[in-house]
Amino acid sequence: xxxxxxxxxxxxxxxxxxxxxxxxxxxxxxxxxxxxxxxxxxxxxxxxxxxxxxxxxxxxxxxxxxxxxxxxxxxxxxxxxxxxxxxxxxxxxxxxxxxxxxxxxxxxxxxxxxxxxxxxxxxxxxxxxxxxxxxxxxxxxxxxxxxxxxxxxxxxxxxxxxxxxxxxxxxxxxxxxxxxxxxxxxxxxxxxxxxxxxxxxxxxxxxxxxxxxxxxxxxxxxxxxxxxxxxxxxxxxxxxxxxxxxxxxxxxxxxxxxxxxxxxxxxxxxxxxxxxxxxxxxxxxxxxxxxxxxxxxxxxxxxxxxxxxxxxxxxxxxxxxxxxxxxxxxxxxxxxxxxxxxxxxxxxxxxxxxxxxxxxxxxxxxxxxxxxxxxxxxxxxxxx
Amino acid sequence: xxxxxxxxxxxxxxxxxxxxxxxxxxxxxxxxxxxxxxxxxxxxxxxxxxxxxxxxxxxxxxxxxxxxxxxxxxxxxxxxxxxxxxxxxxxxxxxxxxxxxxxxxxxxxxxxxxxxxxxxxxxxxxxxxxxxxxxxxxxxxxxxxxxxxxxxxxxxxxxxxxxxxxxxxxxxxxxxxxxxxxxxxxxxxxxxxxxxxxxxxxxxxxxxxxxxxxxxxxxxxxxxxxxxxxxxxxxxxxxxxxxxxxxxxxxxxxxxxxxxxxxxxxxxxxxxxxxxxxxxxxxxxxxxxxxxxxxxxxxxxxxxxxxxxxxx
Numbered sequence: 001x002x003x004x005x006x007x008x009x010x011x012x013x014x015x016x017x018x019x020x021x022x023x024x025x026x027x028x029x030x031x032x033x034x035x036x037x038x039x040x041x042x043x044x045x046x047x048x049x050x051x052x053x054x055x056x057x058x059x060x061x062x063x064x065x066x067x068x069x070x071x072x073x074x075x076x077x078x079x080x081x082x083x084x085x086x087x088x089x090x091x092x093x094x095x096x097x098x099x100x101x102x103x104x105x106x107x108x109x110x111x112x113x114x115x116x117x118x119x120x121x122x123x124x125x126x127x128x129x130x131x132x133x134x135x136x137x138x139x140x141x142x143x144x145x146x147x148x149x150x151x152x153x154x155x156x157x158x159x160x161x162x163x164x165x166x167x168x169x170x171x172x173x174x175x176x177x178x179x180x181x182x183x184x185x186x187x188x189x190x191x192x193x194x195x196x197x198x199x200x201x202x203x204x205x206x207x208x209x210x211x212x213x214x215x216x217x218x219x220x221x222x223x224x225x226x227x228x229x230x231x232x233x234x235x236x237x238x239x240x241x242x243x244x245x246x247x248x249x250x251x252x253x254x255x256x257x258x259x260x261x262x263x264x265x266x267x268x269x270x271x272x273x274x275x276x277x278x279x280x281x282x283x284x285x286x287x288x289x290x291x292x293x294x295x296x297x298x299x300x301x302x303x304x305x306x307x308x309x310x311x312x313x314x315x316x317x318x319x320x321x322x323x324x325x326x327x328x329x330x331x332x333x334x335x336x337x338x339x340x341x342x343x344x345x346x347x348x349x350x351x352x353x354x355x356x357x358x359x360x361x362x363x364x365x366x367x368x369x370x371x372x373x374x375x376x377x378x379x380x381x382x383x384x
Numbered sequence: 385x386x387x388x389x390x391x392x393x394x395x396x397x398x399x400x401x402x403x404x405x406x407x408x409x410x411x412x413x414x415x416x417x418x419x420x421x422x423x424x425x426x427x428x429x430x431x432x433x434x435x436x437x438x439x440x441x442x443x444x445x446x447x448x449x450x451x452x453x454x455x456x457x458x459x460x461x462x463x464x465x466x467x468x469x470x471x472x473x474x475x476x477x478x479x480x481x482x483x484x485x486x487x488x489x490x491x492x493x494x495x496x497x498x499x500x501x502x503x504x505x506x507x508x509x510x511x512x513x514x515x516x517x518x519x520x521x522x523x524x525x526x527x528x529x530x531x532x533x534x535x536x537x538x539x540x541x542x543x544x545x546x547x548x549x550x551x552x553x554x555x556x557x558x559x560x561x562x563x564x565x566x567x568x569x570x571x572x573x574x575x576x577x578x579x580x581x582x583x584x585x586x587x588x589x590x591x592x593x594x595x596x597x598x599x600x601x602x603x604x605x606x607x608x609x610x611x612x613x614x615x616x617x618x619x620x621x622x623x624x625x626x627x628x629x630x631x632x633x634x635x636x637x638x639x640x641x642x643x644x645x646x647x648x649x650x651x652x653x654x655x656x657x658x659x660x661x662x663x664x665x666x667x668x669x670x671x672x673x674x675x676x677x678x679x680x681x682x683x684x685x686x687x688x689x690x691x692x693x694x695x696x
Contacts, residue, residue, distance in 0.1 A: 072594040085592035089611040102597035
């Protein structure tokens with residue numbers, strides 16, 4: 001197993017720059033997700049690592065070896081494709097055996113009839129059979145080995161594609177949106193399976209997805225790509241709780257973070273719709289954006305809230321409620337996540353007041369970059 | 385009076401009769417709409433085939449006022465006829481050379497044209513030109529090219545020390561020369577079909593093959609291209625076979641089946657017997673053999689292509 005170093009990778013298709021100076025170090029055995037909206041360049045980056053696409057500038061290293069210009073077949077990297085890319089005319093067994101046959105047999109031994117005549121080939125074929133069957137039992141699909149891909153369900157095909165990837169021992173596994181063709185229920189199930197597979201193999205995984213939930217639930221680290229730029233890299237906790245850019249804050253987390261118009265006053269205090277939030281900032285005074293996660297908002301008793309609004313919609317998810325509310329100062333409704341027990345006869349059209357702890361505030365400049373904040377009391381003490 | 389069950393049964397009967405009436409009307413309309421096509425097919429295709437079939441059991445010659453039923457006599461004569469067997473053998477040899485020749489070269493041309501980035505449509509046009517040109521006219525051109533004295537083929541081969549000869553007049557080379565022309569003509573058509581087949585192969589399969597360790601174009605071809613082209617190849621083979629069985633125009637223009645029946649093929653024999661010797665009954669019997677071959681190929685097409693060769 002190996003570490004992957006992505007160094008200053010840029011890529012342009014004609015005049016369109018799809019990747020801008022991306023650097024990312026992935027240590028041995030780590031599960032890294034490249035996540036971002038469609039068109040952000042994440043699949044292109046993965047294909048550059050695989051060698052299926054060539055970077056305009058920058059370097060890729062595996063361990064200490066620079067692999068630029070090395071063909072994909074020589075890079076010893078496995079890949080699971082979004083469409084699975086199974087060979088439709090081959091059985092499941094033969095599909096999984098392809099990488100082994102390419103690696104262990106020479107081109108004479110691969111000839112269809114001769115394969116069974118050459119003594120050396122027969123021994124190798126036996127070792128291939130053993131390895132394929134081991135992978136099949138690992139993935140619980142021994143009974144499918146004789147079928148063709150056309151006779152399999154989407155989930156089973158996905159499993160075959162994973163089997164073909166893990167049957168040899170590559171430097172790294174690249175997965176390009178492997179779950180996006182599955183139905184929602186199966187997707188959640190396969191999430192767990194792939195995470196467990198990673199733990200069992202201890203291998204380096206690079207996983208591309210546009211689904212932030214997949215990235216959050218499976219990864220050691222998440223790399224968020226936006227418009228060809230690597231905006232933030234960090235553990236799921238860091239990316240969720242400490243987003244460095246408003247785009248990261250809005251992309252990670254469901255439902256989306258609430259963003260309110262704010263202002264940094266000349267004395268450093270941070271206001272939300274003109275109401276002090278209890279936070280201060282050293283940043284330049286002027287308009288800013290205040291981010292608050294739905295679970296950071298609470299209902300407040302009447303007269304004690306920092307914000308007020310009218311309930312516009314309630315989503316009942318059983319264990320929890322998503323309450324949408326708006327007031328005339330907001331250009332779109334905000335969402336509060338409440339435990340079901342807190343409903344208290346809430347209903348559409350009802351006026352509510354909202355409260356939050358100052359520490360939950362994530363402040364962003366008008367341009368969208370994160371602005372450091374401190375709680376007001378601490379600031380006072382420091383100054384005194 | 386009437387129990388609920390009786391009312392229900394009555395209602396059910398009424399519904400089913402009106403459903404039956406609707407179905408009958410639907411069928412009538414369907415029959416009426418397909419009638420023109422069916423009538424024309426009987427008049428122009430199935431009717432004549434039946435007439436030819438019946439004719440093959442008579443001794444009728446073109447222009448005769450009357451005929452006698454002779455049973456299988458015509459077929460007995462055919463089995464004894466050396467020229468018939470020569471024609472069958474030549475036709476099978478011709479088909480056997482033209483199918484692999486035009487498939488391998490057509491696929492090769494398609495792969496080569498797909499691999500170039502510049503001038504793709506120019507190459508495609510060049511290779512497709514023979515398909516669009518009239519074969520009779522092109523046959524005349526070939527006649528000049530294959531001429532012993534001033535033909536281009538003889539001159540080029542002469543450059544390599546091969547003795548010049550009248551390729552179309554020699555028993556050894558007449559049939560191969562006709563095969564060559566057929567391959568030249570069919571190549572472009574097959575190439576276009578293969579190019580369509582190639583574009584339908586998902587790019588990701590080639591990517592997967594590359595990642596799986598496929599290094600050479602040879603392995604890539606056998607792992608992905610060839611298997612995924614199988615349905616197209618079967619189709620091309622059948623189409624080429626049917627067209628090759630029907631070979632007539634080049635034979636008629638260039639060799640007239642000669643020399644000494646060395647290039648006699650089935651359809652040309654049908655033509656000779658029917659329209660030069662006016663032995664219509666014998667020509668009819670030959671036609672039945674020809675139709676049997678075509679029917680066989682159609683069956684192969686139906687079973688092999690439409691049943692088996694779809695992966696998804």
